[in-house]
Amino acid sequence: MPLQSPIYSQALSVYYLSxxxxxxxxxxxxxxxxxxxxxxxxxxxxxxxxxGLQTTVPAYTTLSVFYDALTVLQATHxxxxxxxxxxxxxxxNLGEKNLSQTSSETPPINIPVCYGDDFGPDIxxxxxxxxxxxxxxINLHTQAIYTVYMxxxxxxxxxxxxxxxQLATPRKATPRQTIPFGSVGIADKQTGIYPLxxxxxxxxxxxxxxxxxDATRSQPSLLKAGNLVNFKSISPQEFDMYSA
Amino acid sequence: MRIRITKPGVLSTVQDxxxxxxxxxxxxxxxxxxxxxxxxxxxxxxxxxxxxxxxFTYAAAExxxxxxxxxxxxxxxxxxxxxxxxxxxxxxxxxxxxxVVRLVNNPAGSRTYLAIACGWDVPDVMSSKSTYTTAGIxxxxxxxxxxxxxxxxxxxxxxxxDDLLLKLxxxxxxxxxxxxxxxxxxxxxxxxxxxxxxxxxxxxDGCSIxxxxxxxxxxxxxxxxxxxxxxxxxxxxxxxxxxLSTAVTPGTIQITGSGTPVLLMADCQTTGGYPRxxxxxxxxxxxxxxxxxxxxxxxxxxxxxxxxxxxxxxEEHLQKLALAVRSHF
Numbered sequence: 001m002p003l004q005s006p007i008y009s010q011a012l013s014v015y016y017l018s019x020x021x022x023x024x025x026x027x028x029x030x031x032x033x034x035x036x037x038x039x040x041x042x043x044x045x046x047x048x049x050x051x052g053l054q055t056t057v058p059a060y061t062t063l064s065v066f067y068d069a070l071t072v073l074q075a076t077h078x079x080x081x082x083x084x085x086x087x088x089x090x091x092x093n094l095g096e097k098n099l100s101q102t103s104s105e106t107p108p109i110n111i112p113v114c115y116g117d118d119f120g121p122d123i124x125x126x127x128x129x130x131x132x133x134x135x136x137x138i139n140l141h142t143q144a145i146y147t148v149y150m151x152x153x154x155x156x157x158x159x160x161x162x163x164x165x166q167l168a169t170p171r172k173a174t175p176r177q178t179i180p181f182g183s184v185g186i187a188d189k190q191t192g193i194y195p196l197x198x199x200x201x202x203x204x205x206x207x208x209x210x211x212x213x214d215a216t217r218s219q220p221s222l223l224k225a226g227n228l229v230n231f232k233s234i235s236p237q238e239f240d241m242y243s244a
Numbered sequence: 245m246r247i248r249i250t251k252p253g254v255l256s257t258v259q260d261x262x263x264x265x266x267x268x269x270x271x272x273x274x275x276x277x278x279x280x281x282x283x284x285x286x287x288x289x290x291x292x293x294x295x296x297x298x299x300f301t302y303a304a305a306e307x308x309x310x311x312x313x314x315x316x317x318x319x320x321x322x323x324x325x326x327x328x329x330x331x332x333x334x335x336x337x338x339x340x341x342x343x344v345v346r347l348v349n350n351p352a353g354s355r356t357y358l359a360i361a362c363g364w365d366v367p368d369v370m371s372s373k374s375t376y377t378t379a380g381i382x383x384x385x386x387x388x389x390x391x392x393x394x395x396x397x398x399x400x401x402x403x404x405x406d407d408l409l410l411k412l413x414x415x416x417x418x419x420x421x422x423x424x425x426x427x428x429x430x431x432x433x434x435x436x437x438x439x440x441x442x443x444x445x446x447x448x449d450g451c452s453i454x455x456x457x458x459x460x461x462x463x464x465x466x467x468x469x470x471x472x473x474x475x476x477x478x479x480x481x482x483x484x485x486x487x488l489s490t491a492v493t494p495g496t497i498q499i500t501g502s503g504t505p506v507l508l509m510a511d512c513q514t515t516g517g518y519p520r521x522x523x524x525x526x527x528x529x530x531x532x533x534x535x536x537x538x539x540x541x542x543x544x545x546x547x548x549x550x551x552x553x554x555x556x557x558x559e560e561h562l563q564k565l566a567l568a569v570r571s572h573f
Contacts, residue, residue: 015443016440016442016443016523016548017443017491017493017496017523018493018495018496018523018526019525019526019551019552019555020493020526021491021493023443023490023491028488029488030488054264054265055264055265055266055267055268056267056268057267057268057491057514057515058268059488059489059490059491059515060488060489060490061488061490062490062491064267064490064491066264066267066493069552069555069556069559070556070559073556082548082549082552082553083552083556084548084552150489150515151268151269151270151514152270152489152513152514152515153270153513153515154270154378154379154513155266155269155270155271155272155379156269156270157270159489196378196379198378213269213379215369215370215379215381215382219269220266220269220271220370221266221269221270221271224268224269225268
């Protein structure tokens, strides 16, 4: 069989999450290929919404779809005996169609970070664990291009993959009570930025003056799944200028 | 219509039916823990069912009416009293200016919902009026109510609300004989919670699944609006593979590494990595919203089809109730 639609050559599965949500499962491991499949599927669903669709939640290997059950039930053109069946059928059908490549490569979002000192209390420890200097850690962290896999944990928190293997470090044994918002951290092979003051166990290497989450913006979260990100080292003076 | 909070109580926040449009940005649903009581209180004063209400946790709160007000309340956390007069639940009640209204303990549950004619006037934040205190957004200044806070109603009243007010206003507390019986919408046994097996159901040991669906679980003290930690027989895993974080939703029951079930509630995070054993049927989630630490519950299995059917029935019933109140006035 010719590979007409390589993106959907693997079967999707749709499982029940609640009376108002289902989850589409695309695979079982973190990869850029899967991320791309999920993002494309999500985009297509947004362009072709079924009646009652409310919102979607992309994650590492899944896309969850939230809807208003009563509106779905009234959609007589959607086959199925229950809301679940109607939505399941719709999503599987959507997945089988050939994908029109709509997602264009957008340049990475540049995030300024002041590394070290009070901004990044764990950077020295992390550097010595890996036999690196602090500057080498900064260089390695700013050279990579990261991919936002999902937003979770607290509003606007982006889980990003693409960290240089040399920097991979486990979470701290004891989480800190409070990590100030803007803190940039490392946990295993991921990097992330705390959008709010929260407890947390990631290794904190720096801090950005950008607001990762702002309820007054039309798109409150600065980052979304699928975005590319890179970091730029700034001085404490520059940090203050951004914050002013 | 305006009230001034004189005692804030344990945790009083403005809530509505929740914030669902920004889940992809990890903004929790929030909203009322007991959405059924919320809707009944709103329907009783002629409001749209999803208007903002005040969610009081337990009793000990108190407010003063700075103008004449028309309210309705529902839920099991407290009984409202003004002087020696007990204010009846689940119906519109006119209360004159200058009244002191106290919440006195009701051992039956934990949360009480106060709707005001036309709804409480707080800004819409990301399409909802719900308070999410962790991020300091929504509700009244993004926080729990404090003594001295003044809350007033919006000006967008329905014709039903106007008619109710016209009929009930006077010099003293006044209310009709009818009420919306919330009990009629709930099962007899309020500590028996129906659940649908979740996606990782088969990751658990057979005996553990049996225990989960038959033995009592107690809400421990760590329980809050985010979730309930349940003490009882620990749940053992059969499959020890890792779950990559994926969407969870209020009503999801996760099993932590130590085998403790955690029932996620209104303020739960949008994604989670613990395997999920079950999902509470949407119709029984309001019952969970009334639980308090020390309460004992038992999970009973139901099917996805049954849960969805019950949900649709409940929604239709609430629509009929709203229609009945409208056509009455």
